[in-house]
Structures are given as C-alpha cells and as structure tokens.
Amino acid sequence: xSDPSDPYGAFMPGPRATxxxxxxxxxxxxxxxxxxxxxxxxxxxxxxxxxxxRTHPPAVASAPIIADLVAAGASLAGKSKTVExxxxxxxxxxxxxxxxxxxxxxxxPGGSSCGSAAAVAxxxxxxxxxSDTGGSVRIPASYCGIFGIRPSWGAVNLTGACGLGPSFDTxxxxxxxxxxxxxxxxxxxxxxxxxxxxxxxxVQEAWVNALPQVATALQPGLAxxxxxxxxSLALNVAPEGLVAFYDNFRCAQxxxxxxxxxxxxxxxxxxxxxxxxxxxEAARDLAPxxxxxxxxxxxxxxxxxxxxxxGGAVLAYPTSPAPAPRLGADLATQQAVREATMSVTAIxxxxxxxxxxxxVARHDGAPVGLSLVAGPGRDRALLALAVRVAAEAxxxx
Amino acid sequence: xSDPSDPYGAFMPGPRATxxxxxxxxxxxxxxxxxxxxxxxxxxxxxxxxxxxRTHPPAVASAPIIADLVAAGASLAGKSKTVExxxxxxxxxxxxxxxxxxxxxxxxPGGSSCGSAAAVAxxxxxxxxxSDTGGSVRIPASYCGIFGIRPSWGAVNLTGACGLGPSFDTxxxxxxxxxxxxxxxxxxxxxxxxxxxxxxxxVQEAWVNALPQVATALQPGLAxxxxxxxxSLALNVAPEGLVAFYDNFRCAQxxxxxxxxxxxxxxxxxxxxxxxxxxxEAARDLAPxxxxxxxxxxxxxxxxxxxxxxGGAVLAYPTSPAPAPRLGADLATQQAVREATMSVTAIxxxxxxxxxxxxVARHDGAPVGLSLVAGPGRDRALLALAVRVAAEAxxxx
Numbered sequence: 001x002s003d004p005s006d007p008y009g010a011f012m013p014g015p016r017a018t019x020x021x022x023x024x025x026x027x028x029x030x031x032x033x034x035x036x037x038x039x040x041x042x043x044x045x046x047x048x049x050x051x052x053x054r055t056h057p058p059a060v061a062s063a064p065i066i067a068d069l070v071a072a073g074a075s076l077a078g079k080s081k082t083v084e085x086x087x088x089x090x091x092x093x094x095x096x097x098x099x100x101x102x103x104x105x106x107x108x109p110g111g112s113s114c115g116s117a118a119a120v121a122x123x124x125x126x127x128x129x130x131s132d133t134g135g136s137v138r139i140p141a142s143y144c145g146i147f148g149i150r151p152s153w154g155a156v157n158l159t160g161a162c163g164l165g166p167s168f169d170t171x172x173x174x175x176x177x178x179x180x181x182x183x184x185x186x187x188x189x190x191x192x193x194x195x196x197x198x199x200x201x202x203v204q205e206a207w208v209n210a211l212p213q214v215a216t217a218l219q220p221g222l223a224x225x226x227x228x229x230x231x232s233l234a235l236n237v238a239p240e241g242l243v244a245f246y247d248n249f250r251c252a253q254x255x256x257x258x259x260x261x262x263x264x265x266x267x268x269x270x271x272x273x274x275x276x277x278x279x280x281e282a283a284r285d286l287a288p289x290x291x292x293x294x295x296x297x298x299x300x301x302x303x304x305x306x307x308x309x310x311g312g313a314v315l316a317y318p319t320s321p322a323p324a325p326r327l328g329a330d331l332a333t334q335q336a337v338r339e340a341t342m343s344v345t346a347i348x349x350x351x352x353x354x355x356x357x358x359x360v361a362r363h364d365g366a367p368v369g370l371s372l373v374a375g376p377g378r379d380r381a382l383l384a385l386a387v388r389v390a391a392e393a394x395x396x397x
Numbered sequence: 398x399s400d401p402s403d404p405y406g407a408f409m410p411g412p413r414a415t416x417x418x419x420x421x422x423x424x425x426x427x428x429x430x431x432x433x434x435x436x437x438x439x440x441x442x443x444x445x446x447x448x449x450x451r452t453h454p455p456a457v458a459s460a461p462i463i464a465d466l467v468a469a470g471a472s473l474a475g476k477s478k479t480v481e482x483x484x485x486x487x488x489x490x491x492x493x494x495x496x497x498x499x500x501x502x503x504x505x506p507g508g509s510s511c512g513s514a515a516a517v518a519x520x521x522x523x524x525x526x527x528s529d530t531g532g533s534v535r536i537p538a539s540y541c542g543i544f545g546i547r548p549s550w551g552a553v554n555l556t557g558a559c560g561l562g563p564s565f566d567t568x569x570x571x572x573x574x575x576x577x578x579x580x581x582x583x584x585x586x587x588x589x590x591x592x593x594x595x596x597x598x599x600v601q602e603a604w605v606n607a608l609p610q611v612a613t614a615l616q617p618g619l620a621x622x623x624x625x626x627x628x629s630l631a632l633n634v635a636p637e638g639l640v641a642f643y644d645n646f647r648c649a650q651x652x653x654x655x656x657x658x659x660x661x662x663x664x665x666x667x668x669x670x671x672x673x674x675x676x677x678e679a680a681r682d683l684a685p686x687x688x689x690x691x692x693x694x695x696x697x698x699x700x701x702x703x704x705x706x707x708g709g710a711v712l713a714y715p716t717s718p719a720p721a722p723r724l725g726a727d728l729a730t731q732q733a734v735r736e737a738t739m740s741v742t743a744i745x746x747x748x749x750x751x752x753x754x755x756x757v758a759r760h761d762g763a764p765v766g767l768s769l770v771a772g773p774g775r776d777r778a779l780l781a782l783a784v785r786v787a788a789e790a791x792x793x794x
Contacts, residue, residue, distance in 0.1 A: 149747075199701045204631070230697070231636035234601070239628035300627070304596045311707025311772075 008100040008109075009081070010119035012036050013075035016078035017043045026187060030126040035113045036079040037086060037131060038171075039160035047162045048082040050095050051270035061359060062256030063160025065129065065171055065188060075097030077125050080115030084276045085261060086131060086164045089110055089139050089338055090325065094273040098327075103145040107324035108135065110140030113174070116132045120174040123213070126171070127175040127184050133164045134253055137172035138357050139373065143324035145359040145367030147181045147390075148174045149383065150260065152376040153352035156188050165256035168249075168349055172369040178358070178390035179397045182383040195381045197312045197374060200225055200232040205242045206317030214318055214363050221360030221370040224392035225316055228385065232316060237305065238379045243344040244297065246326045249346035252294030254283035274331060298350045305351035309375030316372055319357040323366035347373065354379040356386045360393050405497040406478070407435050407516035414440045416463070422470030423584060427523040427577065432510045433476040434483060434528060435460045435568075436557035437495050444559050445479040445509070447492050448667035460557025462526065462568055462585060469584045474522050477512030481673045482658060483528060483561045485509055486735055487722065491670035495724075500542040501763035504718030504721035507537030510571070514541040517571040524572040524581050530561045531650055534569035535754050535768065540721035542756040542764030544578045545571045546780065549773040550749035553585050562653035565646075565746055575755070575787035576794045579780040592778045594709045594771060597622055597629040602639045603714030603741045604656075605687035611715055611760050618757030618767040621790035622713055625782065629713060634702065639740040641694065646743035649691030651680035671728060693703075695747045702748035706772030711782065713769055714741060718755040720763035744770065750777040753783045757790050 003009075011033065017040045021028060036046045039059035046053040062070075070076060081096050083089075091114030092098045099118035101109040109118045113130025117140030120128045130137040132150035132324050141148025156171040163169055171188075175181040202222070207215050226232055238245060257280070264270075265280055309315070316340060321340045325333060348355040353376060357369035372389065374382040391397055400406075401561040401571055408430065414437045433443045436456035443450040459467075467473060468785050478493050480486075488511030489495045496515035498506040506515045510527025513653045514537030516524045527534040529547035538545025554567040560566055599619070604612050606680075635642060654677070661667075662677055669677060706712070722730060722763060745752040750773060754766035769786065771779045788794055 195705075198704060201632075230701075233636060233701075234631075234633040235598075236631040239630060304627075304630075305709050307593075307596060307708030308705070309708065311704035312705050 006124070008102050008118040008122040009097045009123060010099045010115040010122060011078045011080055012046060013096060017076065017098040018078060019070050019076035021070050022076035025071065026183060027069060028073030030074045031077045032069060032074050032127045032129065033078050033080040033116060033119045033125050034066060034076060034129040035082045035116050035131055037082055037162040038066055038129060040066060040076070040079065045162060048084040048086070048093055048269055049272070050063050051268055052085070055268055061160065064157045066288055068187055071383055075094055080119050080128060083112035083114060085113040085138055086133060086273055087257065087276050087279050089135055089341060090334055091140060092275070094275065101144055101324060104324060107326050107366055108143065110143035110324055112136040113140050119144060120176055121146050123176070126151050127173055129171065129173050131161060132170050132172045133168045134249060134342055134349050137174065138345055138355055139341060141174055141357045142319035142369035143367065146174050146176055147178055147359060148172060148357050149181060149388065150348060150355045151186065151189065151379045152354040155190060155354070155377070155379050163260045165253040166260060167256060168253055177396040178387040182387050185380060185383045189379045192377050192380065195312065195378050197314050197378065197381050197385050198229045199313055200229040201235040201315050202232045203315050203317045203347070204234050204236050205238045206347070209340060209344055210318040210321040211363065214322055214368050217361035217363045217368060218318055218370050221358060221393050222316055224360070225372060225389045227392045228388045229314060230287045237347065243339070245301070245350065246339050246343040248294040248297035249342060249349055251286060251290040252298055254286050255291035255294065258283040258286065269366070275334065300349040302352065305347065305353060306316050306375060309353065312378070314372050314374050316370065319369035319371040323363055323368050352376050354382050356382050357385060357391055358393065358394065358395065404519065405499050405515040405519040407492045407496045407512040407519060407521060408475045408477055409443060410493060414473065415475060416467045416473035418467050418470045422468065423580060424466060425470030425473045428474045429466060429471050429524045429526065430477040430513060430516050430522050431463060431473060431526040432479045432513050432520060432528055434479055434559040435463055435526060437473070437476065442559060445483070445490055446479040446667055448665055449482070452665055456557070458557065461554050465584055476567035476632050477516050478640040480509035480511060481669055481696055483509040483530060483533055483728055484654065484673050484676050486532055486738060487731055488537060488672065489672070494523060497683050498541055498721060504763055505540065507540035507721055509533040510537050514538055514543060517573055518543050521697035524570055524577050526568065526570050528558060529567050529569045530565045531646060531739055531746050533698050534571065535716050535752055536738060538571055538754045539766035540764065542734070543571050543573055544575055544756060544783065545569060545573060545754050546578060546582065547745060547752045548586065548776045549751040552587060552751070552774065552776050560657045562650040563657060564653060565650055574793040575784040582777060582780045586776045587773050589777065592709065592775050594711050594775065594778050594782050595626045596710055597626040598632040598710050598712050599629045600712050600714045600744070601631050602635045606639055606737060607715040607718040608760065611719055611765050613705050614758035614760045614765060615715055615767050618790050619713055621757070622769060622786045624789045625785045626711060627788050634744065640736070642698070642743040642747065643736050643740040645691040645694035646739060646747055647697055648683060648687040651683050652688035652691065655680040657684065672731065685760060699749065702744065702750060703772060706750065709775070711769050711771050713767065716766035716768040720760055720765050749773050751779050753779050755783060755787055755790065755792065757792065
C-alpha cells in the first residue's frame, strides 16, 4: 500500500473523516473507525460503491451510534471500507481495493465489514464499527483473528446507517481484546439487568459443517468455555438440514434487499463488482413464493431458537466452517464457501440472536473463530462471558 | 382375587373409605381412588405398612387435594395400595398383596402407586391419585398402559399426604384417557396463563438407555408428538452419564427419606418387605458426603434443565426403558431395572419438572409409555399437549 498510515488498505481512500472523542468517558483514549455505511455529518456515506457515493449528498447528521461513541470518549479515525452495499462475505471491493487480511495476507479479509476488521486486526484502531446482516461482522472477525459481536436484532440503534435487510440488519463491532469489545457494548447496548447464561450447547450440525481440522482446532476454545459454563451438551437444531437455513435466509434477505435498495438500483443502473451484481439480479428476480417461504421458515426458526435460549443457554460452534478463502478463488468456490458459511451464520441471523466470535484457533496458517450465541437481549451477559472465556483460553483480555 | 369388585387387588383390603362427590362440578360423575398415603378423615392412613397403620391414629381431616376433587364432583371409591412408605418402583406389597397389572398380569404393576395404576388400568375408577418422588406415578403408568402425570414440584398441595423426600415429592394422578387426565389437572393445578410449548427435544441418553425394541416401538408416538410440535431435535443432557443422575438422586432422596421417616423407623422397628428394608438401611447408613454431593448435583441439574426448558421446550423419551419386570424377578434383576429406570426418571425428579406419560406402545406383550416433559409450572400446557398428541396417536381422548 502506498499509504504508510494504512498499510492494509482498510480505510476509504482520500482525506479521513475524523471526530475527536470527548476528553473523558468510558472509552476515553480509544480510537475507532466506522464502516462506510454509517453517516458522518458533512461526509458522503459511500456504501462501498462509487455510484452510490455519486448519487448521495453528504450526511446532515452523524448516526447516533457514532455520536454515542464519541461522547463516550472514543475518537473516530476514519471510515473503513465495505463490500458494495454490504452484500458479500469475502470482503472484496474492486472499486476501492480489497483490504489486506493482516492475519493471513494471501486470503480474503472477509466481509462485508472488511475494512473495519482489517483496521482492528492490523492494530490501526482499538475497535471498529461494522454491520452484520448475514455474517458481515462475524465472518471477517473469524477470518482476521479478532473478536467481533453481532448484537441481538434491534439492540443497537441503526438510525443513520444504510440498510440491506432491515429485519436482519444489526450494527456490530470488532476489537482485538474481549475487554474492549465489552467496553464498547457497555456504551451501545441497553442494560437488561442480571441475565444468567448456561448451559453450553454444541450445535452438532455446525460442527459437522466445519472442516474436521477446524473443528479439532477449536476444541481448546470450547474447553475454555466449558470451564466457565460447565460441560457442553450436544444439540441438533436443524432437522430440516442446515442448507435450508442458508436457502431460506438467502431468499428472505434478498427480498428485503430488493425492497430496500431495488428502487435505487433501478433508477441508477450502478456498476457492481462480481458477485454483488449477480446477487442483486437474483434479488430482483426472486419468486415471491420463495420470499414467502423464507419468511415462514424464519418464523419457525425464531420460535425454535428463542425457546431454546430463553433460559440462558448458549450455543457454541465454529464461526466460519473454514479459514478465509485464498485471494483469487473463483466465483464458484466463493459461492460454495458462502453457502457453507451462511448455513451457520443464518442461525443467529434468522432468529435475531446475539453472537460473539472469539479468535481462539488457527488452521492452515489462518485464523478461525469460535462463536458463542445467546438469546435476544443477552448481549451484555454474552460479552461478559466472552471476557471470561477469553481469559480461560489465554487470549488478550 | 376373592373380591369380585376388586379383581386386580388394587384397593386396600377391608371396608372401603368412600366419599360422595358434589352433585355438580367439572368432575361430576367421575370416580377415583387415592393411594393410601393421602389422609381421609376418620380413616387411618396406612402408607402400605401394617406397623405404620398400627402406630398412627385415624386422620382428623382429609387432605385438601381429596377435598378439592370431591368438591369438584368426583366420588372417592376407596384407598388404593402403595408400596411400603412409597419406597419402591415394582409395586410389590407383601403385606396386602401386590396388585395385578391388568395390562400384563404376569408382570409387576409398577410402584409405588401400584393400586392406583391397577385400578385405572382395570377400569375400576375413572382416575386415581398417586404420588411421585422418584417415578412412582410415571413408572406404574408406563407399566400398566395408562396416562399419568407427575406435576411440577410444588404445583399440587401435599398437605395431608405422607412424605418420603419432601423436596422431591409430588402428588400425581392416572387416567385411561388424556381428556380425564387434563380435567383433573384443571381442578388441581394453578393456572399460569398462556404458556406455549415447543420445540420437542429427544433426550439422546434416555433413548439409548431404553431397550432398542422399546425405542423402536415408541417411534410412532414420537411422530405423533412431532405432528403437533414440529420435528424433534436431538439433545444430550447428561455429559456426566445418566447413571450419575440415578446415583445422585438416590443419595439425595435417601438422605431426605431418613430425615423424614428415620425417627419413626428407629422408634418403631417396623417389619419391611424385601427391597424396602434394604433401602431404609442404606438411607440410615448413607455417608453425609454422598448426600451433600447429591444435593450439589441436583442444583446443577436444576439450573441446566430449567434453563433448557424456560422457553417452552418439551423433552421426549421412553418413560421406562423396558416394560414391567416379570413377577418373580429376583432382587438383583429388580435392582438393575431400578437403576436403568431411575436414571431417566431422575431427570424430572432432580429438576422439579412436570412429566406426562402416554400409553402409546407395547413391547413383548406389555405396555411402554412415552414421556413428554416440560419446565416447572407448565403442567396445564403439558396436559393440553398430551390431549393433542394422544389424538394424533389414535389413543382414547
């Protein structure tokens, strides 16, 4: 990279959008960047696509989530790159350059919050905001070897953030330590009183879905979680098959993506990079019956998962079934990875659960994360758990 | 049997304790009997043992549960036999005669609520009261091919009932139809508003613990439950091994049994039949450390199971791992059956859950039941579910 202050190409090119944090507050002294889909007053929100940037005026106000972080003492160091319209999991951006994965430079950083993950993994900021609709925080966190949280749906204010699938969208964040991940949550998350967590449930389908070597590499991380919550229990959650989770998530999300962004796509005729283009075409052409089936399936899975987790149970499984794909993987390979990955990320996505990924392992020279997943509203308890499990696993607190 | 009105020897010998039901009420026209550990005013409560009867005066008042049923219109037809001090699962009573299992006359009826189960299975009454500490309603119901419920611990008033292990004891009941089982619950159980149930969880250890042929025979019943609640999910609940459930239940219960009944046993020196004698000796000699370990284990299992079921999930597994043992089985065989059986009944017993058993199958010429188990307080919803599942399974409503 030509910019020595951004060796991983994590930030949007050009002058940085910055905001000085309040001198005092729980996040005083910490720096962060924000995925370029959160509004920063006076700056155009680019959403990863030049045509989007060209057709949108500068934001009048900053997103409340940004204002809250700045008021808590954190300083904004800039906007970080996103996959175009947040609609992709590899982290590729042909317009602004794909950020380098600092933990595995020959591999994709993961997306769509690619720049945020790369900035944290590269040590450029203390934490970073992203968004997660179908895995866009969890997957880059797993690929880049850092902590990440997808909060419960609805837990964090999304005002001033570009939408992709509003009934799935969440604002999440990344950090290099569980402690910082939690401190950000203390600012952004509602307090829900004392909600206990446990027991720990190993979702069998998700472990089987992972590469065997990844499942093996994650065992010490799982053991660390067991030292906190007691022995894990094996559970099956997908008698329909995990691929049904992917397929129904895909359809329900695509329908929302087209409702949300289709009018702009139709009016603008934007140029899209590979993968994103195909996904918007598929969203446009999606049969209404498939969208309806997806929504019905979501209702079923919501009821199922929320019932299972209502008393505090915590799911545990590999965040991604494999490390990041290598750069240059063809679209067919990418699609296969996408299906296997989203079959698992769809569990929390469909049911609106909160999920934290912990960078507990590596395989084949690249990081893989362990996810801990709890019922809606237990975000703070989950972050507190992540701190304890990270300590047990010998990770930075 | 010499008494044509009691062909199965279900009732206590001698004149019947009877009470006429109120002329109107939700149970008007129904008859029932009550295990001879519930007080009936003016009658000695015999607790299955002649020395107990000899050393106790007639009851001054009837147990409230009896009074409630009579006020609701049900007529008491008599006291039914119990295992001595309710401390046994076969249903044997050497003093008053072991009731005949009407569904499999060459086998034990199950206990300790043996007379109640035999009276219902033989069609002598519409329903029958029993009590369940470690399986004493569920097991005779499974063995005799009828419906039975062990309510959530604390859900039904036990005043005026002899105790065995007060922190485990519950008052339950039997019926030949799910409809009557539910109607009795409508009288005896607190109303907890609308509590939904689902998903259905197959407890893997309990299915593996059952005879393979029993597990197979119960599949149609499980399928009926799935038609109501959706596909079942496989779950492991006992990473410690199911035998630890038995062993810790046994110790915690024995300690309570000795606290509750030991003073009388010491003062009276009663004669006990085989099995009961040995269990009281073991209770007397139990190391305090084992009792403490049992209580600690119970706390762990309570937290685990209540968390898993807090949102409405329903466990499904074979009520008993096998049909009733044949009459004449030696004590070693009985003990082996007891261990395998209580390893499963201890799930609800330790955690204070409610459990309904449905007579959905037979194996080797004898009945076996399918249990549906829900979190504490969901008794009414569980009974409503039993009615639906029974209908799906083609059982009498």
